[in-house]
Amino acid sequence: MDTTVKPQDTDDPATTAPSATGGLQPFLHDAVVTLHAPSLVISRADGQLSGPADGFYHGDRRALSRLTVTAEGIALAPAQGGLHGADRAGFRAVLRGLGETTPDPAVALHRHRSTADGRVEEVFEVTNAGGEHVRFRMTVGAGTDLATMEQVKSGRGAEEAPARVTDADTVGLAWSADDFAVRLTAEPAPDVLQAPTGELSYDVDLTPGASWSVTLTCTAAYTDGDQFPAPPAHRLPWSVPALHSADRRLDRWLQQSLADLERLRLTDRQSPHPARPDQFLAAGAPWFLTLFGRDALWSARMLLPLGTDLAAGTLRTLARRQGAVTDPATEEQPGKILHEVRRATLQIAGRLSLPPVYYGTVDATPLWITLLHDAWRWGMDPTQVEELLPHAEAALGWMGEAAAADGFLKYVDQTGHGLSNQGWKDSDDSIRHGDGRRAHAPIALCEVQAYAYEAARAGAALLRAFGRPGADGWEDWADRLATRFREHFWVTDEKGPYPAVALDGDGQPVDSATSGFGHLLGTGLLDPEESALLAARLTGPDLDAGHGLRTLSSDAVGYNPFGYHVGSIWPHDTAIAVHGLARAGFPDAAASLADGLLAASAAFDARLPELFAGHGTEAGPAPAPYPASCRPQAWAAAASVLVLRAALGLEADVPAGTLTVAPTFARNYGPLSVGGLQVDGGRLDVTVAADGSVQVTAPGTLAVHRA
Structure with a gap:
């Protein structure tokens, strides 16, 4: 009997397995990984x-x-x-x-x-x-x-x-x-x-x-040195908080995550000050121990409550490599932020061939803009922010040009040998209709439209604050995008209305239900009624597996609990949903998903992997590993900080002189105290007592609003 296997992250058709394990990606779930990048x-x-x-x-x-x-x-x-x-x-x-x-x-x-x-x-x-x-x-x-x-x-x-x-x-x-x-x-x-x-x-x-x-x-x-060298040991680009809570799983998860993140740091050899090189986080060990635009941006954004230095280094590292010309061979375009960097061309399974600097991503560019905005709000030096504004304007320009045809950001592989899917779910079978059919390009992802909306608003705020033209135009652009999204993405099934995961090359909704709902919440793209609909869907048993969110509903044709993006659970994905739910006013739903991540973290000895299987708690108290997963992975580790931020309800607006501390589900872990967070370059300490009362110590430059 022939045995077929799907090459991960490629568009190759199934091929005959040469042997029981030969020619297959090695498993890592029982491995011990020690790390000091690179x-x-x-x-x-x-x-x-x-x-x-x-x-x-x-x-x-x-x-x-x-x-x-x-x-x-x-x-x-x-x-x-x-x-x-x-x-x-x-x-x-x-x-x-x-x-x-x-x-x-x-x-x-x-x-x-x-x-x-x-x-x-x-x-x-x-x-x-x-x-x-x-x-x-x-x-x-x-x-x-x-x-x-x-x-x-x-x-x-x-x-x-x-x-x-x-x-x-x-x-x-x-x-x-x-x-x-x-x-x-x-x-x-x-x-x-x-x-x-x-x-x-x-x-x-x-x-x-x-x-x-x-x-x-x-x-x-x-002999020619490292492509991205390790940073000086003494130059940690964030503060190290001390967390003490009634739930030791949370404390241990944060502690292990911070240790892993410290060893995932790399530096940019192109930094103008070699003694103080810009730092960023490598995506993960072992497969992705290099610069990935999307991963580095999300990780830095999640870590903003620990300081803005990592965000600044990540932004500058990517800005130096921002697209300047149109090159179909690398998918570079003016203003575009790259996907990944390697020492040499990456050959995968015969057909997939990625150049050393590859721009095949649709979401890194809006995420870059949003990180710059959010870092500014958390206290990044305004001079450093202003220096990056030309890059923000170029990124906004890329968004406008990329969406010129029908108003949506979409992608198609231009090289013939690159990634066929260019959102964060970038395996070739990740975007599917509810009946299991794969969507065909060009594809417009639902979460990418949310990123673009948020980036346009963020870009407008930056332009206005620094006296640069164009803010009103980008706010209008965002409003038009929200209207088009409402008209084209929303579909209905027996459970009610929801946004399709994508629009396909014919402009038709790709009607599967996915964890992507969580990326829409809290971005401003949705109105309160729409947010409530998605909060209810996210907590349904087909998506919420008890250990986190499945990337694809278990009701969908093609659902596979071991599928890389079609049924597995990614901690960063669930953490984004936790934060979005908390921001949108659904703390109970956020708390439930956060508790699932805590249970999973304990099962993986506090070092959450890149992803794990989506069988759910009905199959057993501990999740099964995805055997080839990276562990540690930067955004899986950084998810611990984002969950803590969501629990505390932290929002900073340093330019306006305010800090909001509005605990949502922090009392679930109370009494809780965290010392050594950072905002506006100063120390931030928060204590939530068992009765829910809150104490805050923050820089005197900020007015603290408590809920």
């Missing part, structure tokens, strides 16, 4: 680097594909393993039978991992807690295929490269390919070193109560 390490739960995706990576290149430890003639029994923050992990194993005189284990191996920029350190520590003198040979095996990340993601991999012995003072191994060099050193030196197989052997001799250790250090570097 480097990361992926291993099994026992600490071994031996699986299809395992390895030490730097800058989208695998520096080590194998790092294993064995004890000659002795079984290693894993006992414990996991993360210590974001960049460290530890693993324990028992050397079964060695030195044992009782049923208790006697000799144990503790493996300590520490990941840094271009470097991973592994310490193997053996302790003898028994009463016998033990001797054994321990061997560490190291190797690499020097594969690119896309080779790994496609399941192709490569043959191991031969190792050579280094000629430096410290004994070790080295590998190289093209512009990429890897070096592994050991301290102390091994008793036996075998190259090119990469085996380092030690004769370990332990008296009772003694211990022994070896430290292996692997470094990796490009």
